[in-house]
Amino acid sequence: MEHAGTEEVKKHVRVYVTVFVALMALTVVTVAISTLHLEVHTAIIVALVIASVKASLVAAYFMHLISEKKLIYAALTLTVVLFIALMALPVSHYVDRGL
Amino acid sequence: MEIPYTATVRPDTGVYNAKLGIWLFLASEVMLFGALFSSYVLLRVGAPSWPHGYEFLNIPLATVNTVILISSSVTMVMAWASLMMKNFTRFRVYLGLTILLALAFLVVKGFEYGAKFEHHLYPSESTFLAIYFTLTGLHGLHVVGGIIVNLYLWGPGSVMWKRDPARFTNRIEIAGLYWHFVDLVWIFLFPVLYLL
Numbered sequence: 030m031e032h033a034g035t036e037e038v039k040k041h042v043r044v045y046v047t048v049f050v051a052l053m054a055l056t057v058v059t060v061a062i063s064t065l066h067l068e069v070h071t072a073i074i075v076a077l078v079i080a081s082v083k084a085s086l087v088a089a090y091f092m093h094l095i096s097e098k099k100l101i102y103a104a105l106t107l108t109v110v111l112f113i114a115l116m117a118l119p120v121s122h123y124v125d126r127g128l
Numbered sequence: 129m130e131i132p133y134t135a136t137v138r139p140d141t142g143v144y145n146a147k148l149g150i151w152l153f154l155a156s157e158v159m160l161f162g163a164l165f166s167s168y169v170l171l172r173v174g175a176p177s178w179p180h181g182y183e184f185l186n187i188p189l190a191t192v193n194t195v196i197l198i199s200s201s202v203t204m205v206m207a208w209a210s211l212m213m214k215n216f217t218r219f220r221v222y223l224g225l226t227i228l229l230a231l232a233f234l235v236v237k238g239f240e241y242g243a244k245f246e247h248h249l250y251p252s253e254s255t256f257l258a259i260y261f262t263l264t265g266l267h268g269l270h271v272v273g274g275i276i277v278n279l280y281l282w283g284p285g286s287v288m289w290k291r292d293p294a295r296f297t298n299r300i301e302i303a304g305l306y307w308h309f310v311d312l313v314w315i316f317l318f319p320v321l322y323l324l
Contacts, residue, residue, distance in 0.1 A: 038212040045209070049202045056194050060187065063323035076319035083315045091205045091308045098142035101151050108155040115162040119170040 048090045135294035181322040200229035201311040211297040
């Protein structure tokens with residue numbers, strides 16, 4: 030990314046516009062689905078899947094993670110593991126109580 | 129003494145120093161917001177009943193804010209791309225737009241908060257409102273931080289473009305990585321607080 034030429038940057042710009050359109054479309058979709066008032070478990074899964082897709086698009090293209098260096102991936106892999114551990118904490122609360 | 133690897137890549141890490149720095153910072157930010165999201169889950173599953181965000185939050189306003197923040201992410205990346213194409217004038221337009229969009233986000237957020245307070249809906253009112261104000265408040269502070277940094281880079285900080293364009297371009301990439309992260313957090317906050 031550091032040595033990208035003008036032509037290559039122009040290609041990037043086209044990708045940014047495409048990603049922007051996709052993010053807008055997904056925003057509309059997630060709001061539209063919420064008006065259906067689905068059953069709460071389904072609604073949570075659908076909303077989180079859409080949010081994850083949007084977040085991945087931002088991370089991959091705007092934050093250039095699609096072509097980043099190994100060290101950055103290593104740091105982020107550790108972050109993901111620790112993040113999952115954080116999210117699992119509320120679950121462990123139930124394990125503790127034997128539910 | 130000159131600061132090493134601001135524009136050139138450090139051979140052992142494969143990136144310039146600030147890039148590794150910002151990613152480590154963002155990793156700590158993931159844990160900060162992660163802890164609060166985790167708390168949200170615990171509070172929600174532990175509560176006897178949980179209100180739907182749409183019952184008293186303003187979804188149209190929040191949707192507008194989502195569009196504003198995503199747009200500001202695009203203008204931010206375009207600001208960086210403009211510098212990559214050596215177009216300083218266009219860079220200033222895009223970074224200026226990013227700052228204006230961020231301010232617009234805060235104005236909308238201000239109206240939302242104002243409407244809550246008018247109805248005496250304070251953080252002390254319920255667990256839902258407590259976590260709502262904590263999460264959106266912390267996110268809002270991040271928006272304020274981004275505006276301050278971007279204003280500096282748009283104004284006085286931009287003189288670096290003449291002296292050391294490669295380093296300045298990297299600064300914009302770093303500011304952009306932070307800004308996209310702020311956008312990314314909102315992408316999760318919006319459905320979790322407003323739609324579910």
